[in-house]
Amino acid sequence: MIQALVGQGLLALVLSSPGLLPAAHAASATPLGAAKLADLRGERASPDVRHIADWAVDSGDPGGLPFVIVDKKDSRVFVFDAAGQLRGASPALVGAAHGDDSVPGIGQRAIASIQPQERTTPAGRFSAVMGFGPKGEDILWVDYDSAVALHRVVTHNPQERRLQRLASKVAAERRITYGCINVPVSFYDDVVRPTFSGTRGIVYILPESRPAQELFGSYDVRHQVSHASGMTQVSAH
Numbered sequence: 001m002i003q004a005l006v007g008q009g010l011l012a013l014v015l016s017s018p019g020l021l022p023a024a025h026a027a028s029a030t031p032l033g034a035a036k037l038a039d040l041r042g043e044r045a046s047p048d049v050r051h052i053a054d055w056a057v058d059s060g061d062p063g064g065l066p067f068v069i070v071d072k073k074d075s076r077v078f079v080f081d082a083a084g085q086l087r088g089a090s091p092a093l094v095g096a097a098h099g100d101d102s103v104p105g106i107g108q109r110a111i112a113s114i115q116p117q118e119r120t121t122p123a124g125r126f127s128a129v130m131g132f133g134p135k136g137e138d139i140l141w142v143d144y145d146s147a148v149a150l151h152r153v154v155t156h157n158p159q160e161r162r163l164q165r166l167a168s169k170v171a172a173e174r175r176i177t178y179g180c181i182n183v184p185v186s187f188y189d190d191v192v193r194p195t196f197s198g199t200r201g202i203v204y205i206l207p208e209s210r211p212a213q214e215l216f217g218s219y220d221v222r223h224q225v226s227h228a229s230g231m232t233q234v235s236a237h
Helices: 047-059 162-165 184-194 211-218 221-229
Strands: 069-071 076-080 087-092 124-132 138-143 148-152 176-178 181-183 201-205
Touching: 047 069, 047 076, 047 124, 047 162, 047 201, 069 176, 076 184, 076 211, 087 211, 148 184, 162 181, 176 201, 201 211
Parallel strands: 069 201, 148 181
Antiparallel strands: 069 076, 076 087, 124 138, 124 201, 138 148
16 A cells, blocks of 8 residues: 655556446447457466456457556456557455455555555556656556555565565465555566556456456457357357
8 A cells, every 4th residue: 555645756646437337338249250359378367357358458448558457366467568468467465455445535544544454455447657656666556546556566564474475376365465556576677667658557456346247347258259159269268
């Protein structure tokens, strides 16, 4: 969690828009033969990640911008370029508390006042942009009002064992932050920063308390193509 007031020099203000998209947008099924799929390049991903990635590419929801999918259940991050090609994927540290909403006004509170049950990473669709953190470090602001950002792993408290948690294969062990998304330094420097340098982007944080389709108003690209054509090779992508 990054405190909302991080000192002078804060340059980024991000507009977030979690919640349902218009019903007309959700119902816009793609005609057979025109469907577009995200390219995960063989990377392991949950069905929800594949669903949202394909829908984002097929629908054009990111508006020609790069996008990120944060899978809180699996504690992983996927970064795509504007064409839907996977730039990289990595384990990530996310909010210690389960839940999909931020406590109102949490971005204006001192971090020491945030209770364990309030340390959630909010779900939704966010417009993200590079900015600066409390020590002048570059970060990707995800939800400015709730002080949520995607940034290099924070290691100033050895008792939290964040580096060891990132290396763990158990997703539950990667639930430790106050709400921000922490990734390995090399992943941030080699994937996140170059992808979002000089441009905005979209961050989709998947919910854990309700279906992704309900939150984003998305449709199943692979099912529609397979059902309409009787082919199965699309679903095996």
